[in-house]
Amino acid sequence: MLPNTAVISRCDQSGRRLLLGLLLWFCGLLPLAGQVVPDTLTIGTEEMANGSKTAVLRGRITNPGSGEKLLGATVYSRTLELGTVTNDSGRYALILPVGLHEVVFRSVGMEEKVKVIYLYTDGVLDIGLEDRSFSLEEIVIKAQPSNQNVVDVRSGVVSLTAEDVRELPTLLGELDVLKNLVSLPGVSTIGEGAGGINVRGGKVDQNLVLFGNAQLFNTSHALGLFSVFNPDVIENFTLYKGSVPAQYGGRTSSVLDVDIKRGDFDQFKIKMGIGAVTSRALVEGPIAKGKTSYLIGGRASYAGWILKSLKQPDIRNSKANFYDLTGKISHRFSPNNTLSFSYYSSYDFFQYSRQFGYQWRTMATTLEWSAILNEHFSSRSTATLGDYKSLLFEPFGVTAFEYQNGQQYLQLKQNFIWNAGEKHLFNFGAEGVRYKNLPDRLDPRGERSNVLSETISREIGQELAFYINDDFEISPKLALSAGLRFSMFQSLGPDRVFRYREGAPLTELNIVDTVSYQRGEVIRRYSGWEPRFSLRYRLGENSSLKLSYNRMRQYIHLISNTTASTPVDVWQLSTDYIPPQISDNYSLGFFRNFKDNTIETSMEVFYRDIQNLVDYKDFARLLLNEHLETDLISGTGKAYGFEVLAKRNEGRLTGWVSYTHSRSLLQAKGPTKESTINNGAWYPSSFDKPHDFTLSAKYELSYDFFWGVNFTYSTGRPITAIISSYEQNNVIIPHYSERNAYRIPDYYRLDMSLTINGKRLVSRRYRESFTISVYNLLARKNAFSVYYQQFGNKFFPSPTKLSVLGTLIPAISYTFSY
Template sequence: MHACTSTILINWFIKQQIIPMKYLIRFCVFFLLSISYTNAQTNFTVTGVVADSSGLPLIGAIVKISDGTAGTATDNNGAFKLTLPQGRYTLVISYFGYQEQQKTINVNKNLVVTITMEEDILSSEVIEITDKAPNENVTDTKMGATQITVEEIKTLPALFGEVDIVKNIQTLPGVQVAGDGNTGLYVRGGGADQNLIVVDEAPVYNASHLFGIFSIFNADAVKSAELYKAGIPSQYGGRLSSLLDVKMRDGDSKKFKATGGIGIIASRLTLEGPFAKGKGTFIVSGRRSYADLFLLLSSNPDTRKNKLYFYDLNGKINYQFNKNNSLYISSYYGKDKFKFGGLFGMGWGNFTFTANWNHIFSDKVFLNTIYTHSEYKFDLGIDQGAIAFNFGTGITENSVKQDYQYIPSVRHQLHLGWSVSQREYNPGKFTPSAETSIFAETVLPRYHSLEGALFASNKQKLTENLTLDYGLRLNMFNNVGTGTVYNYNGDPVTGTKIDSTVYGRGDIINTFWGLEPRIAARYLLDEQSSVKAGFNRNYQYIHQISNSLAPVPFDVWVPSTNYFKPEAVNQYSVGYFRNLKDNTYETSVEGYYKTYTNSIDYIDNANLLLNPQIETQAYIGKAWSYGAEFYVKKKKGRLTGWVSYTLSWSYKQIPGINDGKKYFAGYDRRHNLNVIASYKISDRVTFGGQFVFGTGRPIGLPTGGGYAIDYFWLGVYPERNSYRLPSYHRLDLSITIDQRKKEGRRWEGSWSFSIYNLYGFAHINPWTVVAQTNKDTGNKEYVAIYFPAPIPSVTYNFKF
């Protein structure tokens, strides 16, 4: 069935003349030749899992042959694979904070081994839980990629006491932030909608809670998060800037556990353990904020009607049927609710579902078959007499992907596969909610699309020093009916509508395709240093309609159409990586240059809400960005942390905007500095600090002329993004105190005290600046909107 499905897809691409037969043959021959040579002697595969005493997999444990001839690191499931000639070997398994293990094996057939690591009590004062091999940043072909584990950030300052992986990813080089409380990622000159965020393979369309104060990722339920700024694996596509791959934790396979925390703003609880006689594990994690409960204490009856809270729930089940077949099912549901005075309210939320079946065909061939479902919905309402209304928008996606992994020899790791995604877009439904409402119902037609892809990649070790990681992704995107396409006399913005074309259900409205080559090379200078270079092309076929960087999730998604062509980016990158003092320090310098085509930007005072002709509000042109990133990370000792600095430029040049001259993109920041530190004062006390500095981002402000509506000024913009906000900087501090441990007591607790933006009373970091008319004087004025600070918090964390 798998082969049949792949054949149908390939035949479809050929019949549609999307890719000529001669190029497909050349591509297949190239891949076959690249893996055609193998060693003359017989090789066998040793596979296994490295776990701690509770059965939890250890990510990044080192597994090597005692003579150093072969080695690898465990993946996100604690699994490893080694291909070895026939013979007798001693495996050496090491993981920081655990006792080194040795295991002698006789390789005369394919073997499966299980390694259990015991904690090294003597080194418990400096235990560091790492996610990779000690020098993997040097030896791997990955560049522009960083992985962070929850354990790595739990001692750092947290806003309102909540550990947040996204907030810490924002401190990495090449990642810009729009302002306080914003969970959007602006990566190497790209917009927040140009990042593919997946949770156990399911895409997430909005990752914020409480207007960006928190992200949707509950730290107790997350295993790791890896950000790719370049070199995105070929099995992922559909976004221009980055991939944020979030993995949820598996439940404990040995015993039942509970973990949680009680804070002044939110609390959380996680339950996990085994079932089905050890064949399966489960984990359930829930979280809720309760700021609205404090409002009930107010003496003002209107204040008691206000609501501002979020909740979310994570669940995951793993089950192993036999040694060749396993299944995990993962799901997330979260919701935000805001209501003011019983009159105005809004809400938004995500739902994801993943079913992943892993099948082992042989010791060299593995298959993941993945189904995902994702929903994002936003609603807004006013319940106030003549202006009472409800508004809703959202997007739904269903996807199926098969990813084959083939390891023919120690020099090759081959990925092959295909994926199909179906989406439904709700650009907006506006309905009156009271008989006295002056509004009429407005329902925009829904869009539908079908996206398919074929992908292949090969990680190939050419010599002991040179390794290549190259691949190709072929995308096909169809905008399908029902739908209406408007035709214009000239450009949609300046021309006039002359007629329209109506498409029936299932009719193909547009077909787009794109070929995405991706290649990375690593050359080892010595065991502690390397140089890397890479190129990748990415296409994006869906667009977020928004001209604001504010954290309110008031966004609409639409597919590529006749007028909104697919956006594309070419990225060139180069870097130097070096570790110092026995891998205690990781250092890197990376440079990048990116060019964008079909970049979208909106006209001044654009009308984006409930506009069936959204193409009349936007122009399309080009964009480019470039910069240098510097990174130093200390991994061992009582003092750990990292320093990142980014020097970058981001420009756009779009006919019809800014008189056709180039201008700064709204998320351009010249300088961006982050200093993150954690110091272990004693066995029980850890101190954390974080300093952030960034050049103010550019904004556009209206000048004279124009007109006011409800005190908001719609004016004339002499130049696009010609002003800059003040420089952004803040200092956060925290201290974590662990409860004394007693022999035989299962309960463990800790107190975390933190303060966000320590000197916020003396320095304001505005989100944005808006122009409005003063109600008293009638004069135009600029008003800064900012996040109140400083903000102290306290949280009690526990587990048993």
């Protein structure tokens, strides 16, 4: 044997392998019996070490099926929590101490390989990683440089990996995209049971939520406890909370873009999950192999058994269920041309005892054509038809009723991408949306009801926008993303518009005329420019500064005087009296990575200035109000704060810590007392939560066992409280504080989970996993709201704390795929 030559051999000695396995199992580095045991290799011999303390493991990682050299694949020593990544040739070099190591080879979208290596001298080990046959809970399948957060020109862009979504504790074991986004800085919600998210001090309606290019007006199931996104059908998702590209518009705070994945063109696959309150299934495969594929995924709930098990009679007699269904058919006319048709439908039903209930549904269909015209030019054309309807009802008695409203829209979008050389990437195109708000209807429910039917017509409007965006690499250190969007909106007939006495408050008493408009006649026009830019300056290989500015316009508004978004909230288009919201958003961030990009840190400061926010007069009537503008107030808003994030990506312990300090303030200063709130002073919004802290972590116990921990704390949200009472004509009348002058108690919660990945069978085509989770481990009764009740002869109403999930909630879920 030549000196200094590495010998790679398999350890077949059964005694040595047994002792090695026992040692690694005791140290927590190998799974339990019956699980897959990593291959064991020896590189060199003990004699060849010759007193050396370190050795270099080199090699190349490829995909044997395609021959592709894998860029950015990770080579990681579990024993030392030390690793590296491959270069553009797929090569790696890792310096390790002489001795025993468990080395993990990973690449996004590929099967992971684990090798137990006796390393005595320098050696070469080439690895082939196969395409992942089915990705367990895979959410993001995007290969990105490990320092993407530093080199990306945009700030405030959030992307979660599959591990981030799959491994955190969840409510009743149900994976949830929105709940995971809330664990990141700058994203919050007002509490459990609240639909939607608040991003950087923005209202729920200021987020543009796209699911397969279709707008969603309600993103929650079960009154906010779960999101509408089935994790099995998601290809990837991106949240733009800072720098928003010009191809997105129509909202003023953020954009959440969720893509539906295409079905597999070559293999039939099935995946199922069973949980405490929901089950889900996914089927995909080829219709014509290599040409046409399908995907069908669905979820259904069966929460009734939980309600029946509770002691409180009203809850035990309640009902709740939901389902959603997602389908997609994709056809490849050629390698450069693909046509896709997707369908989404969801339904929710909730009834609280015999008192009231909600019912709402969403349907959306999208037709998309993607074409690569040449090596520099590509196109995407989409047409989307959406329909959202909601129903509020009182089920029994002489006052039983049904109130329904909804929205329909047709959206067309044409986007082009032009790769103009190495330094310019252009996105440009146009989009148009036609909104039709369905009439508000009130009808009796049942034969005993005395309610009279009533119908209020609603608005029609259309929005058109043109945009261009250029990502420009000015120099190796300096990059710029600059965009410009021009949007315009028309409010259309048929409609009746009330005219009020000039200079007088908008009240019913001041109505002087009514103007009728015919179908298609323009009632009011709005338009404006929306400039966008983001600048990145690299301070070194692992750090950068980013500055961004966006102006955004919003022509549709959520009208609700409740704290949380509910199914019967009214979506109102801009009119003569309700101008579009306009927001100027600024952010500045510093990004720094450590230890070969295994640790990411960032700090961002932001400021938002918002015009034409909609607020409400005291005791406003928002449903079935044909002159709604008389109960609304136009105000201004501002939000500011800073966000800190520290994230560890490699090692047995991974996760992140985030903290946000922010304020969200409103001001309503009108010409009259009725149109002024808090004497014109700034006051906190209903979702103003100055402090928000989250710790999310995963700890690998062994190869297929890991713990998940999530802890969150936030300041209690503002409320308007009763501060005194007086009696008049034997009636006790409460006196309220200024709007949002008090706060409910602070919120905190601890969740834990244990995930067990079962062994892989049938040539790794079958996989299974169990997740045991405990939500709200401390059983804290976090307040969602505080309301007042009059007990007996007490003069002052008593405050009562409402907790939605005020107890410990254990759950177990099982998932398998083939």
